[in-house]
Amino acid sequence: MRSITKTFPGVKALSDVHLTVRPGEIHAICGENGAGKSTLMKVLSGVHGHGSYEGEILFEGEPVAFRDIRASEKRGIVIIHQELALVPYLSIAENIFLGNEHATRGVISWNETLRSADRLMKRVGLPEKPQTRVADIGVGKQQLVEIAKALSKEVKLLILDEPTAALNDEDSGKLLQLILELREQGIASIIISHKLNEIRHIADSVTILRDGRTIETLPVRETPSAEPELSEDRIIRGMVGRDLDNRFPDRTHYAGEDAGETALSVTGWTVRHPIDHQRKVVDDVSLEVRRGEIVGIAGLMGAGRTELAMNIFGRSYGIHDGGTVAVNGREVQTRTVPDAVGHGIAYVTEDRKTYGLNLIDNINRNISLASLPGFTRRGVVDEHEERRVAEHFRKSMNIKAPTVFEQVQRLSGGNQQKVVLSKWIHAGPEVLILDEPTRGIDIGAKYEIYTVIDELAAQGKAVLFISSELPELLGMCDRIYTMAAGRLTGEIAREDATQEVLMRHMTMDRS
Incomplete structure (x- = not known):
């Protein structure tokens, strides 16, 4: 060429x-x-x-x-x-x-x-x-x-x-x-x-x-x-165009034992397959995330990580078969996506193009989608406020686009992911579930997204971080849960976590 x-x-x-x-x-x-x-x-x-x-x-x-x-x-x-x-x-x-x-x-x-x-x-x-x-x-x-x-x-x-x-x-x-x-x-x-x-x-x-x-x-x-x-x-x-000394930002805080109160508590959560009702894709999972913590979930494909996240977030996948979820110590119902959002839970999907964005619409409208009532006055969207918020995120998140009226499908994968994150950050969640947030994204854009995640934790948000890249989990998380065949197989503290330790738990048979 x-x-x-x-x-x-x-x-x-x-x-x-x-x-x-x-x-x-x-x-x-x-x-x-x-x-x-x-x-x-x-x-x-x-x-x-x-x-x-x-x-x-x-x-x-x-x-x-x-x-x-x-x-x-x-x-x-x-x-x-x-x-x-x-x-x-x-x-x-x-x-x-x-x-x-x-x-x-x-x-x-x-x-x-x-x-x-x-x-x-x-x-x-x-x-x-x-x-x-x-x-x-x-x-x-x-x-x-x-x-x-x-x-x-x-x-x-x-x-x-x-x-x-x-x-x-x-x-x-x-x-x-x-x-x-x-x-x-x-x-x-x-x-x-x-x-x-x-x-x-x-x-x-x-x-x-x-x-x-x-x-x-x-x-x-x-x-x-x-x-x-x-x-x-x-x-x-x-x-x-330069040396990248660190792949991950220096944590502005270290949560661990210094984390705040429990923001998300999941107890005995069980999910059955949407077609094969006899098969449990998530089996009796219990976990918690405290304010200011970034908690990872590691597992091989089919371990049930995404199925767990989607079912917690408004039963978006599978059939709920038991278990409770609590936000800030109070048990809540998340039977629908509006229920979950209303209780302060946000979910950044692993499939941003199908579930995270309206590709034929612009940055402006995509960012406002999850919190549209906040832009509405007597049933009419305040377009000036919508544009102001979108412009704020375009600059603060370094979304590379000439204007906020650029169609999202024209953006690169990293910039599309920043739009998804902007949408949920503006919704003001207490708990942010991130499912493969850097999939298909280059090393520079990854670092920018890691920095945003770290800042959210520093603000006291609880972050549940699902990733297939073990170095990413090791570089970002305070604690890491491991899953295999729908079950939790371990909980590893930051100082004890290595790729070998995680892989051993991810392949553990708890049947």
Whole structure:
């Protein structure tokens, strides 16, 4: 890719960007949110077609001009987006060949479809039947379906945008191993990721983008089998333009024994699966969070962390089957989301695009959504006050947008997350439940969000912090609960917590 420049109305997303990927190479692209990584890949894959950008693309030595994504796929370039493009109620086989069906005169050959799907599924290590619905398998396996789908198109260059963002450590490891195996088969890969340890593990080279420009391309290792020589600190320096001495803010306080009164108390909380009513997804969980504390919950995928949080927050998931919740020592009912909000509980969802934001509306209205009555006078929204509050958060949270009337879907992931946090902070909760608050966010934006969380705790708010990144929990939390198979398996103090201790409790069998 040579001198790629891409402009959106009012924004130059890419400016004279260069990228070179060798055959059979794993090439990582790093940069803060908004650096232009995904836009560059959308140009390469034809999502942004030829004529909508400046510059040229050469593939296998020849100039190419992809008008759309089908044109790039015909040449063997396949992109897997962060939001998977699968149809949940179709089978794995149907998804693999969707738009690329085994058909003669419009009639699909199901025998050939199932045979081919089975062959591709074995190639990517997916132990399911081709007839299984995509809705019935986990996110990790859905990623494998996407790769099988790419292999069905005789892929030569595979583009993966944040492929492990929603995966636990085990599924991430399997996916990374598969990418390494594809390299041995001569398939080149471009991987966008904020997880620098994964990049050092599998990448051969890394290109760093900052503010829509190419900063540098660095070798990670001399040969594919060599140990990585490029440090995480060196990558970070290229991404943010400076050394980042600390990944986490210095705690302005240390809660622990000095924390205030108990703000949130959950006792004997049990939740059943919304479809399989016999299965308990949360089983007799009891925990508490005091004022000024940041308390973590660690667990592997399927441990029940999100299910617990969503059920506490207005029964948003599953069927409540027992247990009580108390705020500031008084038992409260949280049967609906308005109930939970009214009692001072806020929940920042792990899926900000589906549940946290109205993507087609602007920053201004998204921030006011959780506390709309406070902006209303006799049934009419005070738009001046709404704008004043939104402008305050745009500046204080460093939301990178020209105005508060910018559509939220145009923002980077980190800035979208800041809008979600702003919405709930303005609602004035006593308890803030954060579910994967930095998922898919770059290292610089993470630090800004960590600082906001620390300030909330310093103000006496109680924070329940759910994360799949153990270093994040260790760097931010005063205490950490661990969960496995829906049950609490441990409570570890800050001074006793290590990744090894947490993992031992996260894999503990309490059945």
